Amino acid sequence: MISMIMILNQKGDIMISRQYRDDVSRAGADSFRLQVVATKNTGTEAPVVRIENNSFLYTRHLNMFFVAVTRSNVNPALVFEYLYQLVRILKSYLGDEFDENAMRNNMTLIYELMDETMDFGYPQNCAVDVLKLYINLGSVKAQDEPEPSQLTSQITGAIDWRREGIRHKKNEVYIDVLESVNLLLSSTGAILRNEVTGAVQMNTKLTGMPECKFGLNDKLVIEKEGQRKPGVEIDDCTFHRCVRLGKFDADRTITFIPPDGEYELMKYRVTDNINLPFRIIPTIQEEQSLTKISINLKVIANFSDQLFATHVVIKIPVPKNTAKAKIKHSFGRAKYEPEQQAIVWRVKRFPGKAECHISADVDLMPTVRPKIWSRPPINCEFQVPMFTASGVHVRFLRVYDKSGYHTNRWVRYITKAGNYQIRI
Amino acid sequence: MAKGKDGGGGGNSNDSKYFTTQKKGEMHELRMELHATEKHVKVDAVKKVIASMTVGKDVSMLFTDVLNCVQTGNIELKKLVYLYLINYAKTQPELTLLAVNTFVKDSADANPLIRALAVRTMGCIRVDRITEYLCEPLGRALRDDDPYVRKTAAVCVAKLYDIAPELVAERGFLDTLHDLISDSNPSVVANAVAALSEIAESSGKDVMKVSAAVLQKLLAALNECTEWGQVFILDSLAKYTPADGREAEGIIERVTPRLQHANSAVVMSAVKVILSYMELMGSSNIRSDAIRSLTRKLAPPLVTLLNSEPEIQYVALRNINLIVQKRPHILENEIKVFFCKYNDPIYVKMEKLEIIIKLVSEKNIDQVLLELKEYSTEVDVDFVRKSVSAIGRCAVKLERAAERCIGVLLELIQTKVNYVVQESVIVIKDIFRRYPNRYESIIATLCDNLDTLDEPLAKASMIWIIGEYAERIDNADELLDTFLETFEEEDPAVQLQLLTATVKCFLKNPEDTQDMVQRVLDLATEESDNPDLRDRGFIYWRLLSTDPEAAKMVVLGDKPVIEDDTFRLDPGLLNVLIGQIATLSSVYHKPPEAFVVRRAAGISADDDEEDDDDENYEDGDTGEGDLLDMGGMNINDSRGATASVYETKSPMNKVCGAEKSNGIEVYAGFRQVNGTIRMEMQMNNISSPAEIQGLAIQLNKNSFGLSPTSQQISCNPPIAPGSSGIATVELVVTPNMLAPQSANQPASPQVQIAIKNMQTGTVFYFAVDFNLEALFSQDGTMERSVFIESWKSIDDRNELYGTVSDIPPENLDIDTVINKFKANNIFFIARRPVPNAEGQEVVYFFMRTITQMEFLAELTFKQGVTACKICLKTENSSYGLLAKQAIEYLLRDF
Structure with missing residues (x-):
């Protein structure tokens, strides 16, 4: 199991180190600084390194390294998941952008957290809400600090993500369905890769220990219920640990007792029948003389005219030796940006069903040796609110509590571009 | 104390001030503060001490002063003092004893958090005296009413086992721990499983004892405990061998829902269980249906892992690499998900490429080629090179697609990008070797790019091509001639190829190249001080001068056809690694023995310095072996001067x-x-x-x-x-x-x-x-029982036999042999007469190298015969022969 957790700054100095086993010496740990941090290859080399029988597994937050050291044959996924959890916990205590200073200012708090979340190299309770009940450096020694025995049953309980006795004046649930659509088109227009990854983000403010049942228009469920409506074929999904996986495996219903506040209920992947929000048809011609390129691009917004896309950015690559570009376009702003080696076209608000053109004549500087242009892909960014590329929508969220209170629900959808690329 | 968020706010909340450098006299000042009566001054002082400790400063001299603060009701202060104690207890074992009272008192506190804290901390203090006092509280904690205390105590048993295994056995903690598997609280179950698994692994004993009842308990807890607990349980299930296919199937059914967990560690451990159990499911018709449906279920979660953070992607890809070698069907239709994204980190891209090559087939080759071609225009040189070489490997793998691959390579050569051209030439050489006499038409294009080649490997490849196809290249001799001008500056690999290519050229066209071949042979045999080159030069020279026909047969003979086996694992190793999915072993692609090193001797040496009692204790523990070892050394020392027969000596x-x-x-x-x-x-x-x-x-x-x-x-x-x-x-x-x-x-x-x-x-x-005996370690002893276990566990395939004959008579006396071997760090384990065979006796020996390779040997002597039979077993089979030779050498020549 894990022998030591270290947090290092950019230079590799140890800011925090907690030894869980004594089979790793400080000098051994220092070899990480010398052989990994010093080489500055941390972005390109594998995140699992072995130096003299010590294995180092690391991830980064800003410019800090979170490093686990071990001498045994650990489960590496477990180690990384713990490191991510640790970063998440620290974010929750110190703020999302916590930095070196924040770390130093709260050293004792961090030691306390590391002591509680891991024992002898085995991860223990990492639920932030519960941790905050008893690790708070005395600050919120508030009225509602529970009895120790109540606390311990909370920590070790089957439902360690929610404490008992939560009260809200208004019972509300916010559901955000966030999709990111990945597309890769070949220069002939063939789809090479097309996939939607979605996440259901929840913010629940519910009283008591409510039992929730959540439903999407999952094809398998809809078919089973014998409904005529079309469903979405979900390739795979993963769930927050509050969801009863056995139940889902048996009949695909999603049931759970929710954590209080914000969390990600599920993630899913869809690859069939995707509605691409934008169709882009490029024609790009290099002239024989290699001094001119003419670009023509047709962009069609392929969603309802009731909606509109925001933050649309389309980057059309041009060669390095571009001298100038004469651009004609109907709306938005477009210009040649040499540092990006691309013509960048920005549209703040792109209405649904709209179709528009952009064309450009690019003059190239003559070069001594004609260099072949590698023709990188056109890249798009956008956001389309109230639209899901996969067609997924929330059918219901039922909340059952003994007191039978009324719950308000709000659902939002948003689709944005992941890797949305068209090769030319 | 204010909450962390307002970091720089109130002076009190800012821990960074404790990091300010300590001037002279600071220690004294700290000491005063530690003894202060105001609580906040005290707390601040301890924080300063911890801060110094963190940056690596030695603050052990404040031990007593810090320890004094432990008598407090303030939990925060208590935790800080405990943190300090864990760090420095080893350097001050006597003083640490002073804290025992507090620990014992705390372990009976009314507050379960404090009880747990005391037990947890005590377990981390690795001082033998403390462990004696730990047993009482630990025994109570294991039966505590509070689950939080029990779960902490469960882990503590593993800690204690690490320091004093015999204490754990004596107190019956293992049984108590085993009872905790049936605890009503899932967190307790999870930690008990984790602790038992660890003890099982370090002791080699089956302390888990998974029975039908225990199995049900584990499966029930799986649904209820935390994500980490699920991983512990799944990992221990993976080590269990189900009685039959039916049971395996039953467990798999309970495990499959875990594939939907958001925590990737849970998913990977579940994959491991399913894959290991699938082996046991047999191959009847019904079963193969079941296997097919499982294969279908495994693919989506594996693909989903590729949408996680890059580190997890890396771990997943290394594992998938193994899975696609073992069960290619699982992901055969998913090749697209391994296509690299523009912004993937390089280490992810490299692993994806490996998997693409493993999954490439006639069906998807066109798509793959388009992708690889695309990658070949990216910026990262290593990635581009690997992509180019991947195209070549596809060609070698798929005969029908070879031509298309070559087409793409030729297009890439046209880009004139230096490293792309070089890498292309290297792989084209492999394609020529795989499909001889098929694609020579492209040689002309290659020859156009001769001047771009500046890397040894690329040059050597090109020269090989020229030599191999000299008869079809009009100016082969001229081309070689240009290389010869710089012969002496070339890399040895290039020189060797030049030599061979020139000879080939000569054999094919003797008239025009006589001078050239003479010049090369001169250069190789007289000007060079590289032994390989010289030797090869002489051989060619002799061949050419004595029998040119024989030379033709040797030099121009058919070469074996190559296959693409780059990075393919040997089936035995692959099977081992499949059982190691979701461990570091599966990331390194090495069996755990290759990198897990048990606690090194150096650490116990530290202990010895501190405490005499420790030393005696250690000696008693490691037992006979060490004493014998010292004996051996003594003999060496005393007789060294007279060059005793027992001294090691180098075979000169x-x-x-x-x-x-x-x-x-x-x-x-x-x-x-x-x-x-x-x-x-x-x-x-x-x-x-x-x-x-x-x-x-x-x-x-x-x-x-x-x-x-x-x-x-x-x-x-x-x-x-x-x-x-x-x-x-x-x-x-x-x-x-x-x-x-x-x-x-x-x-x-x-x-x-x-x-x-x-x-x-x-x-x-x-x-x-x-001679391998020089590598045998002095502490290569082994318990007899462990030896027997190891002997049984090593597969017969890793056995080596041999007979040493003509042993000098004085070396036939077994006692002499034992002493002799001991001096060479080959340790005697046991001897016994062979039943029903008069005058025969077998002796067992054990040796371990400094690099932790282990060898087990069985020597059979027979009275009146000057020979000895050797049987050697080892997991490090590639070194087995050398170990056997070492024994033979020692037997023959003392």
């Missing part, structure tokens, strides 16, 4: 003649003296112009990782011409000197050495065969 062989080294003859051999590996060299200065005084030595990478501690060797006294002297080089084993090994090949004993005579500046090369 002539390794370098005077003609190669400008007049110095070298005899060399290896031996171990007091735990240090030495190479001993006898130097005869036959005709060196100067006295040999200083030498510099360098070793090539070798199968043992040997490298000299110092590159300088001084001969004292200097060796004058005509006389001889001894030089000794101390060697150490370092992993980065380890030459890459192929799994099934026997390791080469050869150690290549270069020596520079500092007086004359001559550099000469030679190779010495390493």
Whole structure:
């Protein structure tokens, strides 16, 4: 199991180190600084390194390294998941952008957290809400600090993500369905890769220990219920640990007792029948003389005219030796940006069903040796609110509590571009 | 204290002030503060101490002062003091005892958090005296009413086992721990499972004892405990062997829902269980249906892992690499998900490429080629090269697609990007070897790019192509001629290829190339000091001059057709690694024994210095072996002067003649003296112009990782011409000197050495065969019971047999052999007469190398026969032969 957790700054100095086993010496740990941090290859080399029988597994937050050291044959996924959890916990205590200073200012708090979340190299309770009940450096020694025995049953309980006795004046649930659509088109227009990854983000403010049942228009469920409506074929999904996986495996219903506040209920992947929000048809011609390129691009917004896309950015690559570009376009702003080696076209608000053109004549500087242009892909960014590329929508969220209170629900959808690329 | 968020706010909340450097007298000041009566001053002082500790400053002198603060009701202060204690207890074991009272008191506190804290901390203090006091509270904690205390105590048993296994056994903690598997609280179950698994692994005993009832408990807890607990349980399930296919199927059914967990560690451990159990499900028709449906279920979660954070992607990809080798069907239709995204980190892209090549088939090759071509235009040089080489590997793998692959490579060559061209040439050579006489039409294009080649490997490949197809290249001789101009500056690989290619060219077209071949042979045999080149030159020369027809058959003979087996694992290793999915082993693609090193001896040595009691204790623990070992050393020491028969000695062989080294003859051999590996060299200065005084030595990478501690060797006294002297080089084993090994090949004993005579500046090369006994470790003892277990567990395939005959009669006495072997760190385990065979006796020996390879030997002697049968077992089969040779050598020649 894990022998030591270290947090290092950019230079590799140890800011925090907690030894869980004594089979790793400080000098051994220092070899990480010398052989990994010093080489500055941390972005390109594998995140699992072995130096003299010590294995180092690391991830980064800003410019800090979170490093686990071990001498045994650990489960590496477990180690990384713990490191991510640790970063998440620290974010929750110190703020999302916590930095070196924040770390130093709260050293004792961090030691306390590391002591509680891991024992002898085995991860223990990492639920932030519960941790905050008893690790708070005395600050919120508030009225509602529970009895120790109540606390311990909370920590070790089957439902360690929610404490008992939560009260809200208004019972509300916010559901955000966030999709990111990945597309890769070949220069002939063939789809090479097309996939939607979605996440259901929840913010629940519910009283008591409510039992929730959540439903999407999952094809398998809809078919089973014998409904005529079309469903979405979900390739795979993963769930927050509050969801009863056995139940889902048996009949695909999603049931759970929710954590209080914000969390990600599920993630899913869809690859069939995707509605691409934008169709882009490029024609790009290099002239024989290699001094001119003419670009023509047709962009069609392929969603309802009731909606509109925001933050649309389309980057059309041009060669390095571009001298100038004469651009004609109907709306938005477009210009040649040499540092990006691309013509960048920005549209703040792109209405649904709209179709528009952009064309450009690019003059190239003559070069001594004609260099072949590698023709990188056109890249798009956008956001389309109230639209899901996969067609997924929330059918219901039922909340059952003994007191039978009324719950308000709000659902939002948003689709944005992941890797949305068209090769030319 | 204010909450962390307002970091720089109130002066009190800012821990960074404790990091300010300590001036002189600061320690004194700290000490005063630690004794202050105001609580906040005290707390601040302890924080300063912890801060110093964090940055690596030694604050152990404040031990008593910090310890004084432990008597407090303030939990925050208590935790800080405990943190300090864990760090420094080892340096102050006597003083740590003073804290025992507090621990014991705290472990009975009304607050369960404090009870748990006390037990948790005590377990981390690795001082033997403390562990005695730990047993009482731990026993109580294991039966505590509060689950939080029980779950903490469960882990604590593993801690105690690590320090004092016999105490755990004595107190019956293992049974209590085992009872906790049936605890009502899932967190307690999870930690008990984790602790038992660890103890099982370190002790080699089956303490888990998974029965039908326990199995049900584990499966029930799986649904309820935390994500980490699920991982612990799944990992222990993976080690369990179900009784039959039906049970395996039943467990798999309960495990499959875990594939939907958001925590990737849970998913991967579930995959491991399913894959290991699938092996057991047999192959009847119904079963194969079940297997097919499982295969379908496994694919989506594996694909989903690729949408996680890059580190998890990396771990997943390394594992998928194994899975697609074992069960290619699982992901055969998913090749697209391994296509690289523009912004993937390089290490992810590299792993994806490997998997793409493994999944490529006639069905998807067109798509794959488009992708690879696309990657070949990216910016990262390593990635581009690997992509280009992947195209070649596709060609070698898929015969029908070879032509399309070559087409793409030719397009890439047209880009004229230097490294793309070079890499293309290298892989095209492989394609030519795979499909001889099929694609020579492209040679012309290759020849157009000769001047871009500047890397040895690319040059060598191109030269090979020219030589191989000399008859179809009109100006082959001219092309080679241009390379010959710079022959002497080329890399050895290029020189070797040039030599061979020129000879091939000559054999095909003797008229025009006579001069050229003569020139090359001269260059190789007379101008070069590279032994490989020279040897090859001489062989060609002799062949050509005695029998040109034979030369043709040798040089132009058919070559074996190559396959793409790059990075493919040997099936035995693959099976081992499949059982290791979701462990580091599966990331390194090495079995755990290859990198997990048990607690090193160095650590117990620290203990010895501190506490005499410890020392006795340690000796008692490691038992017989150590004592015997010391005995062996004593014999060595006392008789060393008279060159006792029991002393280790280097088998000196002539390794370098005077003609190669400008007049110095070298005899060399290896031996171990007091735990240090030495190479001993006898130097005869036959005709060196100067006295040999200083030498510099360098070793090539070798199968043992040997490298000299110092590159300088001084001969004292200097060796004058005509006389001889001894030089000794101390060697150490370092992993980065380890030459890459192929799994099934026997390791080469050869150690290549270069020596520079500092007086004359001559550099000469030679190779010495390493004798493995010099690598045997002094602490290579093994318990008899462990030996028997190991002997049984090693597969028969890893067995080596042999008979040593003509053993000198004095070496036939078993007692002599045992003593002799001991001096060479080969340890006696047991001896017994062979039943029903008069006068025969078997003796068992064990040896472990410094690099932690283990060898088990069985020697059979028969009275009146001057021979001995050897049977050797080892997991490190590639070194088995060398170990056997070492034994043979010692038997023959004491």
